[in-house]
Amino acid sequence: MRVSDSARVLFVHVQKTGGSTIDRVFDEEVPDARRVPGVSRHAAYRRLVVLEPELADYWSFGFVRNPWARMVSWFAMVSGMYAKHEAGNVQTLRKFERFPKTWGQLEPFAHDFDKFVLEAPRAIAKVGRLQVDALTTPAGRRVDFVGRTERFVPDLNVVRERLGLPAVEAAPRKNVSSHAHYSTYYNDLTRRAVAEHYAADIEAFGYTFDAQP
Structure with missing residues (x-):
C-alpha cells in the first residue's frame, strides 16, 4: 500500500498482482509517498479507510490477476523460497527467521502444486483471500480503478497520469517468479x-x- 497526499491517491496492494513494482513507482518517483502506519503493506481497502477516514475521498486503485495464474505465481514464490532455504541462502534464512509463523504455515504446501491448490486457500488466510474483498468496503464501495496484471503497462499509465508522472512504454516487474504458462x-x-x-x-x-496470457 502507498499513499500520496499531494495527489490524493491511495494504492491498495493485492498480493501477487505486480504490486511491488507499483510500490517502487511511488518510492522512487512520488516525493511524498508514504505508508499507513500500523498495518501490513497488503492491508485491505476497508482497513485503510477505517484507520484514516480521509482516504475514502482519495482516488483509490488496485490491481488484480487471473486467479488460476495467480495461484501458480503463489506456488512458484513459495516453492522457490523453500528451495533457497534448503540450499542455505543467507538472505532467505533471515526471512524465515523474521517470519517463522508465516513460513511454517506454508511449508506443508511448498513442494506439491496440487496440494497447494486444494488445501492452502482454506488453511492460510492470505492465500485464500479474495481479491475483490481486498478492494471493497463492507458497504460495497470498490476502489475507483481496478488495473489488471494482464495489461499491466497501459493500466499502470492510467495511474501514472493520476500521479502527474509521464507514461512509460515498459515497466520492469519486481519479484517476478519464473514458471511455465499457468494452464x-x-x-x-x-x-x-x-x-x-x-x-x-x-x-x-x-x-x-x-x-x-
Whole structure:
C-alpha cells in the first residue's frame, strides 16, 4: 500500500498482482509517498479507510490477476523460497527467521502444486483471500480503478497520469517468479478447485481459465 497526499491517491496492494513494482513507482518517483502506519503493506481497502477516514475521498486503485495464474505465481514464490532455504541462502534464512509463523504455515504446501491448490486457500488466510474483498468496503464501495496484471503497462499509465508522472512504454516487474504458462500446471480437479474458491473474483472481474496470457 502507498499513499500520496499531494495527489490524493491511495494504492491498495493485492498480493501477487505486480504490486511491488507499483510500490517502487511511488518510492522512487512520488516525493511524498508514504505508508499507513500500523498495518501490513497488503492491508485491505476497508482497513485503510477505517484507520484514516480521509482516504475514502482519495482516488483509490488496485490491481488484480487471473486467479488460476495467480495461484501458480503463489506456488512458484513459495516453492522457490523453500528451495533457497534448503540450499542455505543467507538472505532467505533471515526471512524465515523474521517470519517463522508465516513460513511454517506454508511449508506443508511448498513442494506439491496440487496440494497447494486444494488445501492452502482454506488453511492460510492470505492465500485464500479474495481479491475483490481486498478492494471493497463492507458497504460495497470498490476502489475507483481496478488495473489488471494482464495489461499491466497501459493500466499502470492510467495511474501514472493520476500521479502527474509521464507514461512509460515498459515497466520492469519486481519479484517476478519464473514458471511455465499457468494452464500447464492444472488438471480438472485443481482447475475446478480454483473456480470454486475464487468464484467471486472470477465473476467480479470476468476471468476465465483460458484467458491469455
